[in-house]
Amino acid sequence: MSEESKITAGIDEAGRGPLAGPVTAAAVILPSDFNTEILNDSKKLPEKKRLAAAAVILEQAVSFSVGWVWASEIDAINIHNASLLAMKRAAEGLSIKAELYLADGKFEPNIDGEVRAVIRGDASEHCIMAASILAKTARDLWMIRYSWIEPLWEFERHKGYPTKKHAELIRRYGYSPIHRRTFNVPYGP
Template sequence: MLIAGIDEVGRGCLAGPVVTCAAVFESGFYDIRIKDSKKLSKKKREELYPFILEHAVSYGIGIVCPIIIDKINILNAVKQAMHLSLSRLTCDYDKLIIDAVALNHIDKEYIHPNKADDTYIQVSAASIIAKVYRDNLMAELAKVYKGYLWEKNAGYGTKEHIKALKELGITPVHRKSFIKNLYQG
């Protein structure tokens, strides 16, 4: 039996895309080290990333940019990214487990419990893939848009990021709908 797990990262960020991962594993896949990405250090996530990719039957990444997030809202952007990640799988699967988001137009058996990334290894593994992928993307964007410290904060609303936002202004990768109350420029 092949089980797919889906999770997202970057939902609450002030900058950058929302990223999802759909990852398919054999039903017996297990490793005690794999947990929700938020419960692992950056170093642990990066160590586990190649291991997870090696053991995945398939995985797909879905990315929705800030312009679309601002147009359709974050929940709809997450759903769109999840559908994109599913469309990029190169294999079929028997069951789907989604972290806390109900999707329409899914023709497979699926569940969407809250905190699935704490309970189902497939979702935990997908969360690690998505987190490492997005963190690396934000580190690359930090080279283009200097001063926001995205290589450290990944676009989240840290004190340093908000300070830089007020001093340097918004960039094309900021979510205007998320910062409208922070930035008065």
């Protein structure tokens, strides 16, 4: 069977670099007639376009799933292994088993089936671009909702990423329940 005719799922993660929150991965199987003009690497799309693209992906995807690895797990197994685990969880959550999994990056997650790592796949493979958009959107929305529970750290502003303001808030209030304890806080003591 040619690679083009295989049921293919794209997988990507978001949230490797933040000081707080989960690392989140999405797996997406797109229909063959999907309008790929809306796709791009999620980091290159403005938030409004990313949200609009995510809505179209959710509506039209053959199957999609999101996998989460929480801060305590990240601290226990490290961010690299957590990213691969999030990808595995996303792939395992698909309602349809893919015949081929294309994972962004240079490492293959441990998924039952044919897996291929694609370096910079979020810029070259449409199904990975779609996964990139869903992973970032899901994670950002989760961080915004969590900020309603723990408003002191202003997660709605920085989504857990290491900004000067975030570092200042950690120094002022200490760690929240979702901070990664093994990550270093930048910008001085």
